[in-house]
Amino acid sequence: MRGKTDPRPVTIALDSLSWLLLHLPCTTLCQTLYALNYQDSSLGDSSPVQQVRVLGLLHEELHGPGPVGALSSLAQSEVTLSGTAGQASAHILYRRPQQHPTVKTQWFSIRPDFSLDLQGGPPLASQPHPDPHIFQVDPTTHLTFNLHLSKKEKEAKDNLTLPFQFSSEKQQALLCPSLGQATSYIFYEPDVYDDLDQEDPDDDLDI
Structure with a gap:
């Protein structure tokens, strides 16, 4: 592997990383693969080292996300x-x-x-051809509501005022109350457990 006279690249093919994972701990396998791939970093520049490439086959469906992610991070x-x-x-x-x-x-x-x-x-996905012997059911046949409104029903729908809609008179009364109209107030009595500290609690943070 570390020949000095023939430093040509070498490829190691592993036909089943899954078999190795069944017989070795995942950490041991990852450390071995890392050492094979990065062995030239441990030697000096004066020593010619073969460049090693590792080709491995892994069946992801046989392993959990931990071993698969660990091996993926090395590749x-x-x-x-x-x-x-x-x-x-x-x-x-x-x-x-x-x-x-x-x-x-x-x-x-x-x-x-x-x-x-x-x-x-x-x-290109082939378009399925409809079978002429299969009876197509109308999805609007057995509905519990009417999809089409008559003219009278449309007029009643348009004239209906929804609860969240305000008329112009109600909007004017709310926005501009008259002088003689009573004014509402909100009274709040603090609880003994209320935090009445007016200081900003984030002042002591160094941001």
């Missing part, structure tokens, strides 16, 4: 596969140092010879 590139062989998609998340992550979705299908057929976008 520079994360590819999430979904769909079937006839129509699948790859959600690609690429993390660059000191840059915003790049997200891309690639649609593809697998041919009978196991080669990939890359597609530019998601497939």
Whole structure:
């Protein structure tokens, strides 16, 4: 792994990280993967070190959010596969140092010879054809209320004054009371437990 004469990049493929998680603690696996990926940081510049890339397959449905999130935080590139062989998609998340992550979705299908057929976008969903033998039920047939009002009902609806609506006379009486009209007052008697401190309680905060 740390050959001095051949420092070419090396890729380690792990066909099942799920199997390793069943036999090793999650912390041990994460520390091992981190050491493989960042081993060159522990050596000096005079020692040529092989660049190691780790490619691992993880079945997310077999693990909880804790192990999945821990392994995801170590990955520079994360590819999430979904769909079937006839129509699948790859959600690609690429993390660059000191840059915003790049997200891309690639649609593809697998041919009978196991080669990939890359597609530019998601497939168009086929519109379902209605079955002529199925009787379509009118949703407005058995309603408990009338959707259509008669002319007399519309007039009664327009003339109805709702409780929250004020007439012009009532608005004028409320806004401009007459001189002879009695004026209302609000009397408040403080309780013994009321906080009557007029000072701002946030004055002592250093903001």
